[in-house]
Each structure stands twice: as structure tokens, then as C-alpha cells.
Amino acid sequence: MESQRHGKAGYSLTKLLARLKISICLINRAHGQHSVILAEDVAKYMEFNGEIVAGSRQIYLTYPAESSFHEQDVSQYFNKFGPVQDVRIPCQQKTMFGFVSFVFSKTVKQILMNGNPHFVCGARVLVKNLPGEIETC
Secondary structure, X not given: OEOOOOOOEOOOHHHHHHOOOOOEEEEEOHHXXXXXXXXXXXXXXXXXXXXXXXXHHEEEEEOOOOOOOOHHHHHHHHOOOXXXXXXXXXXXXXXOEEEEEEOOHHHXXXXXXXXXXXXXXXXXXXXXXXXXXXXXX
């Protein structure tokens, strides 16, 4: 494979690890990230899926284009359900969405059980679960 950066032959670390299918599993995470797990530990990973896979600790937000809140406002609102690890709101005018990561998966469960909508700075916010996916084993 050719590296896109310098035109030299080589592998990215993720592609190299993906070729080791017999000994590892890759788990897709939000924002194009991956988790790498030894094949012998996959059963443990699946058993504790809710706490280990980052996607199970995230929610996906959608909201109206006229909303004027910021990442800190979202963090303060959802912090009342449990500790917030990270908030990401991409700057795009047509698609209004974001992601909130929590320290604990039980926080996501509680938020989803409360249903929709949520209101952040008066704006109607809808939430959905953002699960992690196993890509290769």
C-alpha cells in the first residue's frame, strides 16, 4: 500500500493491525478512531461492552439550525445526568448535530430512558445512542 503523505510504500498503523485479523479485533469508535483488542480478550471486551467501548458512552445530538448554544452549554446541561467527558459540535450550517461523551455508560442509559426532547439554552435537542461497532475479528 502506498502512504498518502509522501508517496512512499508503507502501511498506516491501523491498516497494518487490520491485517493481523487472526490475533486482534478492531472496534470502530466515533470520529474515525479505532480500539484494538487482542483476539483472546474479545470475550472479556464483549462481556463489559457497556463500560469499555467508547461508543456506548456517547450520545448523538440533533437540534434546529437557529440554536445558539455552545459546547460548554451542552456540557453543563448533560452534566446533571452524570460526568461529561467531551462535547463535539462540528461547525456546519446545514446539518446541526453533535456528540457528547460521558465517563460512564449508565449516564447514556439514563438520558435515553428520559426520552426526548431535551432543552439546552431554550433550544430543542434530540438525543440518540451512538454504539460502538466491531469491525474485524
